[in-house]
Amino acid sequence: MCEGLEARASPYAQEGSDAHTLCEYKVLKALGRDADDPTENLDYFDQEMADCSDDYTSFSMEQVAEAGTHCPDPLILVEERLDFSRWVPEAFGTGDLVIVADDVLTIVDFKYGVGVVVEAEDNPQMRCYALGAWDAYGCLYDIKTVRMCIFQPRRDNISISEISIDDLLAWADGELAPKARQAFNGEGDLVAGDHCIFCAAKAVCRARAEKNLELAEYELEEADKLEPSEIAAILPRIDELVSWASDVKDFALSQAIAGVKYPGFKVVEGRSVRKYTDEDAVAKAVQDAGYDPYDRKVMGITALTKLLGKKRFEELLSDLVCKPHGRPVLAPESDKRPEYNSIDEAFSDN
Ligand code: SF4
Structure with a gap:
Protein backbone atom coordinates (compact mmCIF):
# COMPACT_ATOMS: atom_id res chain seq x y z
CA MET A 1 0.00 0.00 0.00
CA ASN A 185 3.75 -9.19 -2.76
CA GLY A 186 0.80 -6.81 -2.35
CA GLU A 187 -1.45 -9.60 -1.03
CA GLY A 188 -3.11 -10.24 2.34
CA ASP A 189 -5.75 -8.35 4.28
CA LEU A 190 -5.74 -4.68 5.19
CA VAL A 191 -6.41 -4.42 8.92
CA ALA A 192 -7.14 -0.87 10.04
CA GLY A 193 -6.36 0.14 13.61
CA ASP A 194 -4.29 2.46 15.78
CA HIS A 195 -1.20 1.64 13.70
CA CYS A 196 -2.69 3.40 10.63
CA ILE A 197 -1.52 6.82 11.84
CA PHE A 198 2.05 5.77 10.99
CA CYS A 199 1.16 4.53 7.48
CA ALA A 200 1.94 6.45 4.31
CA ALA A 201 -1.38 5.21 2.84
CA LYS A 202 -3.43 6.49 5.79
CA ALA A 203 -5.34 9.10 3.79
CA VAL A 204 -6.23 6.91 0.81
CA CYS A 205 -6.70 3.47 2.33
CA ARG A 206 -10.21 2.12 1.80
CA ALA A 207 -10.03 -0.25 4.78
CA ARG A 208 -9.28 2.66 7.11
CA ALA A 209 -12.04 4.78 5.59
CA GLU A 210 -14.57 1.97 5.94
CA LYS A 211 -13.60 1.32 9.54
CA ASN A 212 -14.04 4.99 10.45
CA LEU A 213 -17.28 5.40 8.54
CA GLU A 214 -18.72 2.45 10.48
CA LEU A 215 -19.36 4.94 13.26
CA ALA A 216 -21.87 6.72 11.05
CA GLU A 217 -23.86 3.51 11.02
CA TYR A 218 -23.67 3.08 14.80
CA GLU A 219 -27.14 2.17 15.97
CA LEU A 220 -28.24 4.76 18.45
CA GLU A 221 -31.35 4.60 20.59
CA GLU A 222 -34.44 6.48 19.49
CA ALA A 223 -34.22 9.09 22.31
CA ASP A 224 -33.19 12.63 21.34
CA LYS A 225 -30.29 12.78 23.81
CA LEU A 226 -27.36 10.39 23.85
CA GLU A 227 -27.10 8.24 26.99
CA PRO A 228 -23.73 8.09 28.83
CA SER A 229 -23.41 4.46 27.67
CA GLU A 230 -23.79 5.57 24.04
CA ILE A 231 -21.21 8.35 24.47
CA ALA A 232 -18.92 5.78 26.12
CA ALA A 233 -19.27 3.60 23.01
CA ILE A 234 -18.33 6.50 20.74
CA LEU A 235 -15.44 7.89 22.82
CA PRO A 236 -12.87 5.17 22.03
CA ARG A 237 -13.38 5.80 18.31
CA ILE A 238 -13.12 9.57 18.31
CA ASP A 239 -9.34 10.06 18.32
CA GLU A 240 -8.89 7.78 15.33
CA LEU A 241 -11.89 9.34 13.58
CA VAL A 242 -10.49 12.86 14.03
CA SER A 243 -7.02 11.73 12.99
CA TRP A 244 -8.37 10.01 9.85
CA ALA A 245 -10.53 13.02 8.94
CA SER A 246 -7.56 15.33 9.27
CA ASP A 247 -5.35 12.99 7.19
CA VAL A 248 -7.96 12.95 4.42
CA LYS A 249 -8.32 16.76 4.53
CA ASP A 250 -4.55 17.36 4.38
CA PHE A 251 -4.14 14.88 1.56
CA ALA A 252 -7.07 16.32 -0.43
CA LEU A 253 -5.69 19.86 -0.05
CA SER A 254 -2.24 18.89 -1.29
CA GLN A 255 -3.78 17.04 -4.22
CA ALA A 256 -6.16 19.90 -5.05
CA ILE A 257 -3.26 22.38 -5.04
CA ALA A 258 -1.50 20.01 -7.43
CA GLY A 259 -4.51 20.19 -9.78
CA VAL A 260 -6.82 17.32 -8.74
CA LYS A 261 -10.51 18.36 -8.92
CA TYR A 262 -12.84 17.31 -6.11
CA PRO A 263 -16.48 17.88 -7.17
CA GLY A 264 -18.06 20.64 -5.06
CA PHE A 265 -14.72 21.97 -3.77
CA LYS A 266 -12.16 24.57 -4.82
CA VAL A 267 -8.94 25.89 -3.33
CA VAL A 268 -9.21 29.41 -1.86
CA GLU A 269 -6.90 31.63 0.17
CA GLY A 270 -7.24 31.10 3.92
CA ARG A 271 -7.47 33.87 6.52
CA SER A 272 -4.30 35.90 6.84
CA VAL A 273 -3.17 38.46 9.41
CA ARG A 274 -1.46 41.80 8.87
CA LYS A 275 2.26 41.95 9.50
CA TYR A 276 5.05 44.52 9.36
CA THR A 277 7.08 44.65 6.18
CA ASP A 278 10.15 46.05 8.01
CA GLU A 279 10.34 45.77 11.83
CA ASP A 280 13.35 48.11 12.16
CA ALA A 281 11.57 50.83 10.20
CA VAL A 282 8.46 50.40 12.34
CA ALA A 283 10.49 50.73 15.56
CA LYS A 284 12.23 53.85 14.28
CA ALA A 285 9.01 55.49 13.17
CA VAL A 286 7.40 54.86 16.57
CA GLN A 287 10.50 56.05 18.49
CA ASP A 288 10.73 59.19 16.35
CA ALA A 289 7.15 59.89 17.30
CA GLY A 290 8.15 59.71 21.01
CA TYR A 291 6.83 56.27 21.93
CA ASP A 292 8.51 53.02 23.05
CA PRO A 293 7.68 50.29 20.51
CA TYR A 294 9.25 47.44 22.51
CA ASP A 295 7.42 45.01 24.75
CA ARG A 296 9.97 43.65 27.29
CA LYS A 297 9.15 40.19 28.63
CA VAL A 298 11.05 37.57 30.62
CA MET A 299 12.23 34.83 28.28
CA GLY A 300 10.45 31.48 28.43
CA ILE A 301 11.88 28.48 30.32
CA THR A 302 13.16 26.79 27.17
CA ALA A 303 14.91 29.90 25.89
CA LEU A 304 16.42 30.70 29.30
CA THR A 305 17.66 27.11 29.71
CA LYS A 306 19.36 27.43 26.33
CA LEU A 307 20.85 30.78 27.37
CA LEU A 308 22.09 29.75 30.85
CA GLY A 309 22.64 26.02 30.44
CA LYS A 310 20.75 23.48 32.51
CA LYS A 311 23.06 23.60 35.55
CA ARG A 312 23.13 27.40 35.88
CA PHE A 313 19.39 27.54 35.24
CA GLU A 314 18.83 25.12 38.15
CA GLU A 315 21.17 27.08 40.44
CA LEU A 316 19.53 30.40 39.75
CA LEU A 317 15.92 29.56 39.18
CA SER A 318 14.91 26.17 40.57
CA ASP A 319 12.98 27.82 43.44
CA LEU A 320 11.14 30.03 40.98
CA VAL A 321 9.85 27.33 38.67
CA CYS A 322 6.76 25.26 39.32
CA LYS A 323 4.84 22.75 37.25
CA PRO A 324 1.12 23.54 37.33
CA HIS A 325 -1.44 20.79 37.03
CA GLY A 326 -2.29 19.77 33.49
CA ARG A 327 -5.85 20.44 32.42
CA PRO A 328 -8.07 17.38 32.74
CA VAL A 329 -8.41 15.09 29.72
CA LEU A 330 -10.51 11.99 29.19
CA ALA A 331 -8.33 8.89 28.94
CA PRO A 332 -9.13 5.19 28.71
CA GLU A 333 -9.11 3.13 31.96
CA SER A 334 -5.87 1.47 30.78
CA ASP A 335 -3.98 4.81 30.96
CA LYS A 336 -1.24 4.60 33.58
CA ARG A 337 -1.75 8.10 34.98
CA PRO A 338 -3.67 8.27 38.29
CA GLU A 339 -7.27 9.35 38.07
CA TYR A 340 -7.80 13.12 38.25
CA ASN A 341 -9.65 14.23 41.34
CA SER A 342 -11.02 17.72 40.93
CA ILE A 343 -11.43 18.22 44.71
CA ASP A 344 -7.84 17.13 45.50
CA GLU A 345 -6.52 19.31 42.72
CA ALA A 346 -8.44 22.34 43.98
CA PHE A 347 -7.03 21.92 47.51
CA SER A 348 -3.49 21.21 46.39
CA ASP A 349 -3.58 24.33 44.26
CA ASN A 350 -4.40 26.31 47.40
S1 SF4 B 1 -3.97 2.73 6.46
FE1 SF4 B 1 -4.57 0.83 5.39
S2 SF4 B 1 -2.66 0.02 4.60
FE2 SF4 B 1 -2.11 1.51 6.14
S3 SF4 B 1 -1.90 0.37 8.04
FE3 SF4 B 1 -4.02 1.09 7.97
S4 SF4 B 1 -5.17 -0.57 7.02
FE4 SF4 B 1 -2.99 -0.96 6.60
Whole structure:
Protein backbone atom coordinates (compact mmCIF):
# COMPACT_ATOMS: atom_id res chain seq x y z
CA MET A 1 0.00 0.00 0.00
CA CYS A 2 2.81 2.38 0.78
CA GLU A 3 4.74 1.64 -2.37
CA GLY A 4 5.10 4.83 -4.42
CA LEU A 5 3.52 6.97 -1.69
CA GLU A 6 5.61 9.63 -0.05
CA ALA A 7 5.77 9.42 3.75
CA ARG A 8 5.48 13.07 4.78
CA ALA A 9 7.74 14.12 7.63
CA SER A 10 5.78 15.66 10.51
CA PRO A 11 7.12 18.10 13.12
CA TYR A 12 6.51 15.33 15.69
CA ALA A 13 8.78 13.01 13.72
CA GLN A 14 11.50 15.67 13.67
CA GLU A 15 11.06 16.26 17.39
CA GLY A 16 11.34 12.50 18.00
CA SER A 17 14.43 12.34 15.83
CA ASP A 18 16.06 15.20 17.79
CA ALA A 19 15.22 13.46 21.08
CA HIS A 20 16.83 10.24 19.78
CA THR A 21 19.94 12.13 18.73
CA LEU A 22 20.27 13.60 22.22
CA CYS A 23 19.68 10.19 23.84
CA GLU A 24 22.31 8.58 21.64
CA TYR A 25 24.85 11.23 22.65
CA LYS A 26 24.12 10.92 26.36
CA VAL A 27 24.24 7.13 26.39
CA LEU A 28 27.52 7.10 24.45
CA LYS A 29 29.00 9.56 26.94
CA ALA A 30 27.71 7.49 29.87
CA LEU A 31 29.42 4.47 28.32
CA GLY A 32 32.65 6.47 28.14
CA ARG A 33 32.68 6.65 24.35
CA ASP A 34 33.44 9.63 22.14
CA ALA A 35 30.46 11.66 20.94
CA ASP A 36 29.81 15.25 19.93
CA ASP A 37 27.16 17.18 21.82
CA PRO A 38 24.36 17.74 19.26
CA THR A 39 22.27 20.12 21.41
CA GLU A 40 23.13 23.29 19.48
CA ASN A 41 21.94 21.79 16.22
CA LEU A 42 18.63 20.42 17.45
CA ASP A 43 15.47 22.10 16.17
CA TYR A 44 13.29 21.10 19.10
CA PHE A 45 15.51 21.02 22.19
CA ASP A 46 13.81 22.06 25.41
CA GLN A 47 13.91 21.29 29.11
CA GLU A 48 11.51 18.38 28.76
CA MET A 49 13.71 16.79 26.11
CA ALA A 50 16.78 17.30 28.31
CA ASP A 51 15.05 15.63 31.28
CA CYS A 52 13.63 12.76 29.22
CA SER A 53 17.01 11.98 27.67
CA ASP A 54 18.65 12.04 31.15
CA ASP A 55 16.04 9.60 32.44
CA TYR A 56 16.50 7.37 29.39
CA THR A 57 20.26 7.36 29.91
CA SER A 58 19.86 6.31 33.56
CA PHE A 59 17.48 3.55 32.53
CA SER A 60 19.87 2.39 29.78
CA MET A 61 22.82 2.27 32.15
CA GLU A 62 20.75 0.20 34.59
CA GLN A 63 20.16 -2.31 31.79
CA VAL A 64 23.87 -2.37 30.96
CA ALA A 65 24.72 -2.97 34.64
CA GLU A 66 22.12 -5.72 34.81
CA ALA A 67 23.65 -7.47 31.76
CA GLY A 68 27.05 -7.33 33.48
CA THR A 69 25.70 -9.43 36.34
CA HIS A 70 25.23 -12.50 34.13
CA CYS A 71 27.78 -11.95 31.36
CA PRO A 72 31.39 -10.72 31.76
CA ASP A 73 31.66 -9.15 28.30
CA PRO A 74 28.29 -7.99 26.95
CA LEU A 75 28.26 -6.31 23.54
CA ILE A 76 26.66 -2.88 23.86
CA LEU A 77 25.37 -1.32 20.67
CA VAL A 78 23.89 2.17 20.37
CA GLU A 79 21.71 3.21 17.40
CA GLU A 80 22.51 -0.06 15.69
CA ARG A 81 21.08 -0.99 12.29
CA LEU A 82 19.26 -4.29 12.75
CA ASP A 83 18.60 -6.26 9.60
CA PHE A 84 15.73 -8.74 9.85
CA SER A 85 15.35 -9.31 6.12
CA ARG A 86 15.69 -13.05 6.69
CA TRP A 87 12.00 -12.92 7.72
CA VAL A 88 10.74 -9.61 6.24
CA PRO A 89 11.98 -8.79 2.74
CA GLU A 90 14.27 -5.75 2.64
CA ALA A 91 13.45 -4.84 6.25
CA PHE A 92 15.66 -3.29 8.90
CA GLY A 93 15.30 -1.02 11.90
CA THR A 94 17.50 0.94 14.26
CA GLY A 95 17.93 -0.35 17.80
CA ASP A 96 18.35 2.55 20.24
CA LEU A 97 20.23 0.32 22.67
CA VAL A 98 21.01 -3.35 22.13
CA ILE A 99 22.81 -5.37 24.80
CA VAL A 100 23.93 -8.74 23.53
CA ALA A 101 24.91 -11.02 26.38
CA ASP A 102 24.91 -14.64 27.40
CA ASP A 103 21.44 -15.74 28.53
CA VAL A 104 19.61 -12.48 27.78
CA LEU A 105 19.52 -10.22 24.73
CA THR A 106 18.12 -6.81 25.71
CA ILE A 107 16.53 -4.41 23.25
CA VAL A 108 15.70 -0.92 24.53
CA ASP A 109 13.53 1.39 22.47
CA PHE A 110 13.08 5.06 23.34
CA LYS A 111 9.72 6.52 22.39
CA TYR A 112 9.34 10.28 22.61
CA GLY A 113 5.76 10.34 21.32
CA VAL A 114 2.83 11.14 23.58
CA GLY A 115 -0.07 10.21 21.32
CA VAL A 116 -0.01 6.43 21.75
CA VAL A 117 1.19 4.45 24.78
CA VAL A 118 3.39 1.68 23.42
CA GLU A 119 3.60 -1.64 25.23
CA ALA A 120 6.46 -4.13 24.88
CA GLU A 121 4.22 -7.19 25.28
CA ASP A 122 3.54 -8.84 21.89
CA ASN A 123 5.12 -5.85 20.16
CA PRO A 124 6.07 -6.92 16.62
CA GLN A 125 8.49 -4.02 16.09
CA MET A 126 10.48 -5.00 19.18
CA ARG A 127 10.41 -8.64 18.18
CA CYS A 128 11.68 -7.78 14.69
CA TYR A 129 14.55 -5.78 16.19
CA ALA A 130 15.35 -8.71 18.47
CA LEU A 131 15.41 -11.00 15.44
CA GLY A 132 17.83 -8.65 13.69
CA ALA A 133 20.15 -8.58 16.71
CA TRP A 134 19.94 -12.34 17.20
CA ASP A 135 20.61 -12.96 13.50
CA ALA A 136 23.76 -10.80 13.62
CA TYR A 137 25.17 -11.71 17.02
CA GLY A 138 23.42 -14.89 18.16
CA CYS A 139 26.40 -16.97 17.09
CA LEU A 140 28.69 -15.08 19.50
CA TYR A 141 26.58 -15.42 22.66
CA ASP A 142 24.43 -18.13 24.20
CA ILE A 143 21.14 -16.20 24.09
CA LYS A 144 18.16 -17.94 25.63
CA THR A 145 15.77 -15.06 26.29
CA VAL A 146 15.00 -11.71 24.72
CA ARG A 147 14.09 -8.82 27.01
CA MET A 148 12.29 -5.98 25.24
CA CYS A 149 12.04 -2.61 26.98
CA ILE A 150 10.07 0.41 25.87
CA PHE A 151 10.99 3.65 27.58
CA GLN A 152 8.36 6.32 26.92
CA PRO A 153 8.99 9.08 29.45
CA ARG A 154 6.35 11.55 28.34
CA ARG A 155 3.70 8.95 29.11
CA ASP A 156 5.41 7.71 32.30
CA ASN A 157 5.60 4.38 30.56
CA ILE A 158 8.30 1.77 31.04
CA SER A 159 7.08 -1.44 29.51
CA ILE A 160 9.17 -4.62 29.66
CA SER A 161 8.41 -8.00 28.16
CA GLU A 162 10.40 -11.20 27.77
CA ILE A 163 10.17 -14.01 25.27
CA SER A 164 12.31 -17.13 24.86
CA ILE A 165 14.43 -17.37 21.71
CA ASP A 166 12.55 -20.55 20.77
CA ASP A 167 9.17 -18.79 20.97
CA LEU A 168 10.53 -15.77 19.12
CA LEU A 169 11.82 -17.89 16.25
CA ALA A 170 8.60 -19.91 16.14
CA TRP A 171 6.63 -16.63 15.82
CA ALA A 172 9.06 -15.31 13.20
CA ASP A 173 8.91 -18.41 11.02
CA GLY A 174 5.25 -19.27 11.57
CA GLU A 175 3.56 -15.86 11.61
CA LEU A 176 5.84 -13.00 10.70
CA ALA A 177 7.56 -14.37 7.62
CA PRO A 178 4.41 -15.62 5.81
CA LYS A 179 2.53 -12.35 6.47
CA ALA A 180 5.53 -10.23 5.49
CA ARG A 181 5.84 -12.16 2.24
CA GLN A 182 2.17 -11.56 1.51
CA ALA A 183 2.47 -7.85 2.24
CA PHE A 184 5.60 -7.57 0.14
CA ASN A 185 3.75 -9.19 -2.76
CA GLY A 186 0.80 -6.81 -2.35
CA GLU A 187 -1.45 -9.60 -1.03
CA GLY A 188 -3.11 -10.24 2.34
CA ASP A 189 -5.75 -8.35 4.28
CA LEU A 190 -5.74 -4.68 5.19
CA VAL A 191 -6.41 -4.42 8.92
CA ALA A 192 -7.14 -0.87 10.04
CA GLY A 193 -6.36 0.14 13.61
CA ASP A 194 -4.29 2.46 15.78
CA HIS A 195 -1.20 1.64 13.70
CA CYS A 196 -2.69 3.40 10.63
CA ILE A 197 -1.52 6.82 11.84
CA PHE A 198 2.05 5.77 10.99
CA CYS A 199 1.16 4.53 7.48
CA ALA A 200 1.94 6.45 4.31
CA ALA A 201 -1.38 5.21 2.84
CA LYS A 202 -3.43 6.49 5.79
CA ALA A 203 -5.34 9.10 3.79
CA VAL A 204 -6.23 6.91 0.81
CA CYS A 205 -6.70 3.47 2.33
CA ARG A 206 -10.21 2.12 1.80
CA ALA A 207 -10.03 -0.25 4.78
CA ARG A 208 -9.28 2.66 7.11
CA ALA A 209 -12.04 4.78 5.59
CA GLU A 210 -14.57 1.97 5.94
CA LYS A 211 -13.60 1.32 9.54
CA ASN A 212 -14.04 4.99 10.45
CA LEU A 213 -17.28 5.40 8.54
CA GLU A 214 -18.72 2.45 10.48
CA LEU A 215 -19.36 4.94 13.26
CA ALA A 216 -21.87 6.72 11.05
CA GLU A 217 -23.86 3.51 11.02
CA TYR A 218 -23.67 3.08 14.80
CA GLU A 219 -27.14 2.17 15.97
CA LEU A 220 -28.24 4.76 18.45
CA GLU A 221 -31.35 4.60 20.59
CA GLU A 222 -34.44 6.48 19.49
CA ALA A 223 -34.22 9.09 22.31
CA ASP A 224 -33.19 12.63 21.34
CA LYS A 225 -30.29 12.78 23.81
CA LEU A 226 -27.36 10.39 23.85
CA GLU A 227 -27.10 8.24 26.99
CA PRO A 228 -23.73 8.09 28.83
CA SER A 229 -23.41 4.46 27.67
CA GLU A 230 -23.79 5.57 24.04
CA ILE A 231 -21.21 8.35 24.47
CA ALA A 232 -18.92 5.78 26.12
CA ALA A 233 -19.27 3.60 23.01
CA ILE A 234 -18.33 6.50 20.74
CA LEU A 235 -15.44 7.89 22.82
CA PRO A 236 -12.87 5.17 22.03
CA ARG A 237 -13.38 5.80 18.31
CA ILE A 238 -13.12 9.57 18.31
CA ASP A 239 -9.34 10.06 18.32
CA GLU A 240 -8.89 7.78 15.33
CA LEU A 241 -11.89 9.34 13.58
CA VAL A 242 -10.49 12.86 14.03
CA SER A 243 -7.02 11.73 12.99
CA TRP A 244 -8.37 10.01 9.85
CA ALA A 245 -10.53 13.02 8.94
CA SER A 246 -7.56 15.33 9.27
CA ASP A 247 -5.35 12.99 7.19
CA VAL A 248 -7.96 12.95 4.42
CA LYS A 249 -8.32 16.76 4.53
CA ASP A 250 -4.55 17.36 4.38
CA PHE A 251 -4.14 14.88 1.56
CA ALA A 252 -7.07 16.32 -0.43
CA LEU A 253 -5.69 19.86 -0.05
CA SER A 254 -2.24 18.89 -1.29
CA GLN A 255 -3.78 17.04 -4.22
CA ALA A 256 -6.16 19.90 -5.05
CA ILE A 257 -3.26 22.38 -5.04
CA ALA A 258 -1.50 20.01 -7.43
CA GLY A 259 -4.51 20.19 -9.78
CA VAL A 260 -6.82 17.32 -8.74
CA LYS A 261 -10.51 18.36 -8.92
CA TYR A 262 -12.84 17.31 -6.11
CA PRO A 263 -16.48 17.88 -7.17
CA GLY A 264 -18.06 20.64 -5.06
CA PHE A 265 -14.72 21.97 -3.77
CA LYS A 266 -12.16 24.57 -4.82
CA VAL A 267 -8.94 25.89 -3.33
CA VAL A 268 -9.21 29.41 -1.86
CA GLU A 269 -6.90 31.63 0.17
CA GLY A 270 -7.24 31.10 3.92
CA ARG A 271 -7.47 33.87 6.52
CA SER A 272 -4.30 35.90 6.84
CA VAL A 273 -3.17 38.46 9.41
CA ARG A 274 -1.46 41.80 8.87
CA LYS A 275 2.26 41.95 9.50
CA TYR A 276 5.05 44.52 9.36
CA THR A 277 7.08 44.65 6.18
CA ASP A 278 10.15 46.05 8.01
CA GLU A 279 10.34 45.77 11.83
CA ASP A 280 13.35 48.11 12.16
CA ALA A 281 11.57 50.83 10.20
CA VAL A 282 8.46 50.40 12.34
CA ALA A 283 10.49 50.73 15.56
CA LYS A 284 12.23 53.85 14.28
CA ALA A 285 9.01 55.49 13.17
CA VAL A 286 7.40 54.86 16.57
CA GLN A 287 10.50 56.05 18.49
CA ASP A 288 10.73 59.19 16.35
CA ALA A 289 7.15 59.89 17.30
CA GLY A 290 8.15 59.71 21.01
CA TYR A 291 6.83 56.27 21.93
CA ASP A 292 8.51 53.02 23.05
CA PRO A 293 7.68 50.29 20.51
CA TYR A 294 9.25 47.44 22.51
CA ASP A 295 7.42 45.01 24.75
CA ARG A 296 9.97 43.65 27.29
CA LYS A 297 9.15 40.19 28.63
CA VAL A 298 11.05 37.57 30.62
CA MET A 299 12.23 34.83 28.28
CA GLY A 300 10.45 31.48 28.43
CA ILE A 301 11.88 28.48 30.32
CA THR A 302 13.16 26.79 27.17
CA ALA A 303 14.91 29.90 25.89
CA LEU A 304 16.42 30.70 29.30
CA THR A 305 17.66 27.11 29.71
CA LYS A 306 19.36 27.43 26.33
CA LEU A 307 20.85 30.78 27.37
CA LEU A 308 22.09 29.75 30.85
CA GLY A 309 22.64 26.02 30.44
CA LYS A 310 20.75 23.48 32.51
CA LYS A 311 23.06 23.60 35.55
CA ARG A 312 23.13 27.40 35.88
CA PHE A 313 19.39 27.54 35.24
CA GLU A 314 18.83 25.12 38.15
CA GLU A 315 21.17 27.08 40.44
CA LEU A 316 19.53 30.40 39.75
CA LEU A 317 15.92 29.56 39.18
CA SER A 318 14.91 26.17 40.57
CA ASP A 319 12.98 27.82 43.44
CA LEU A 320 11.14 30.03 40.98
CA VAL A 321 9.85 27.33 38.67
CA CYS A 322 6.76 25.26 39.32
CA LYS A 323 4.84 22.75 37.25
CA PRO A 324 1.12 23.54 37.33
CA HIS A 325 -1.44 20.79 37.03
CA GLY A 326 -2.29 19.77 33.49
CA ARG A 327 -5.85 20.44 32.42
CA PRO A 328 -8.07 17.38 32.74
CA VAL A 329 -8.41 15.09 29.72
CA LEU A 330 -10.51 11.99 29.19
CA ALA A 331 -8.33 8.89 28.94
CA PRO A 332 -9.13 5.19 28.71
CA GLU A 333 -9.11 3.13 31.96
CA SER A 334 -5.87 1.47 30.78
CA ASP A 335 -3.98 4.81 30.96
CA LYS A 336 -1.24 4.60 33.58
CA ARG A 337 -1.75 8.10 34.98
CA PRO A 338 -3.67 8.27 38.29
CA GLU A 339 -7.27 9.35 38.07
CA TYR A 340 -7.80 13.12 38.25
CA ASN A 341 -9.65 14.23 41.34
CA SER A 342 -11.02 17.72 40.93
CA ILE A 343 -11.43 18.22 44.71
CA ASP A 344 -7.84 17.13 45.50
CA GLU A 345 -6.52 19.31 42.72
CA ALA A 346 -8.44 22.34 43.98
CA PHE A 347 -7.03 21.92 47.51
CA SER A 348 -3.49 21.21 46.39
CA ASP A 349 -3.58 24.33 44.26
CA ASN A 350 -4.40 26.31 47.40
S1 SF4 B 1 -5.17 -0.57 7.02
FE1 SF4 B 1 -4.02 1.09 7.97
S2 SF4 B 1 -1.90 0.37 8.04
FE2 SF4 B 1 -2.99 -0.96 6.60
S3 SF4 B 1 -2.66 0.02 4.60
FE3 SF4 B 1 -4.57 0.83 5.39
S4 SF4 B 1 -3.97 2.73 6.46
FE4 SF4 B 1 -2.11 1.51 6.14
